[in-house]
Amino acid sequence: MRSSHEFTCINCPLSCPLELVEEDGRVLEVKGAECRLGEKYAEAEFTDPRRVVTTTVTVRNGTLPLLPVRSTEAIPRRLVREAVESLASIAVEAPVKEGQVILADLLGTGVDVVSSRDLNTLSGHK
């Protein structure tokens, strides 16, 4: 069955309104894009939309109660909520270094979650 899906391109300020036409999941064409980036964007958003996950985890003994973390790469968008929920129960011990792996292989995606910053212990502060 043939159907169309609408997207707004995020690559530049033009914000092209895109229309992707597909038949049984096969992309037939992308209309409305001023450039090739828009076509690629619509295809990616239709076939495999991905997002970087950022949230916080609990940190014990740190100068702050929370540690900001990020996925090293984008993961499938449908997994974002579950990813944030699974990270909510994690607690780490200070000190933490930026880039330190907080959770390996997030939900089987092969993508790691790492610390976004250094976080010192309360006693090591100042």
Add this chain to the structure above:
Amino acid sequence: MSKVRRPDCVVIGGGPAGLAAALAASSAGLDDVLLIERDIELGGILPQCIHDGFGSIVFKETLTGPQYAQRYVDELARTNVEVMLETIVLDLAPDRRITAMNSRDGLVDIEPRSVILAMGCRERTRHQVLLPGYRPAGVITAGAAQRYINIEGLMPGGKVVILGSGDIGLIMARRFTLEGATVEGVYEILDHPGGLTRNIVQCLNDFEIPLHLSHTVTFIHGPGRVEGVTVAAVDRERLPVPGSERHIPCDTLMLSVGLIPENELSKRADLRLDPVTAGPLVDERMETSVDGIFACGNVVNVYDLVDYVTHSAEIAGRGAAERVLEGRPRKAPVTVVPGRNVKYVVPQLVRSFERDIDFYFRVEHPEKAVRMTVKAGGETLGRRKAKMVHPPEMAMIPASVPGGGSEGVRELVVEVAPDAE
């Protein structure tokens, strides 16, 4: 009282602007740079901006806010820049004398040879947008909500209505949702969103949060805690349309209604301010109207990318170093005038054309297929084309004068015009 300190340069504020300014001043040859920050750590607002998207220009990759700050904090640790944390600057006099205070040293008097202002900006609150109704708990700005959720680990509310569609508001709509709250909708008084398309898509559309353009909040219900808000459609004059009112039960109204450069100290120092940007007038090396006082980042105007903040701070840092090391008298400035479809330009003044100058500006209204130019009299000093310009996204034109001479130049005009070709 302790003895007066006389450093080469004092940087006020340790956010992205202050960090880059201190680093630039130090690497340009100043041995005694003092960075004063009121918080317990460096980074300014970046540590609470845990989302990614920072640094695409400076580092050619997208970092989170804490990651972006970490790079500068690490680099600063390799210099001899002195950092004073948990210290507030109480006064800055026109002769650059600084009065600061902290709980270790008490009052501190500093007489620096140069000053760089990097205090950033602050959020507009309910009182600046005049929202009628009760004054209950639960009316909160986007940045404050961000601080509670991302730094303190506290949830400011469970059912949230958002007024204003600035980027921080959109980012926080997603953040509230991921942390288990319900965001009923985002209401924007203008007929176009204030934030970037990327954030509309990834923060609202991804989570099916509705965006209501040409709408505003007309009443906040209380009295103790927010119990709901009344929203209404607005007409072209931005006045509520009678009969369009709708009551929405909620416990939190989050505001994302703009930012204002923080310039209490600039006023104390008698700096001339630009009524449009609400920040000090600066020249091509980010020096203000007062000799030896520089300004950079969101103190000058609210930039939309941290990368631009960093650029302006590096210019200010080098400028302060030049001022201290060379100490040449300043030339009279040439004024930079906003021309067709230009709201304002930074820098507003030019004293020397010895180096290329990047002119940053905002347009007044969206326009497609444009040619952007910097002109002096009949001569074009810089030009760029753009497929599209609109007010939320700053534009920039690099410009230069062959030979660097400025004799005869009276004023510069930055303008945006339809591209004839």
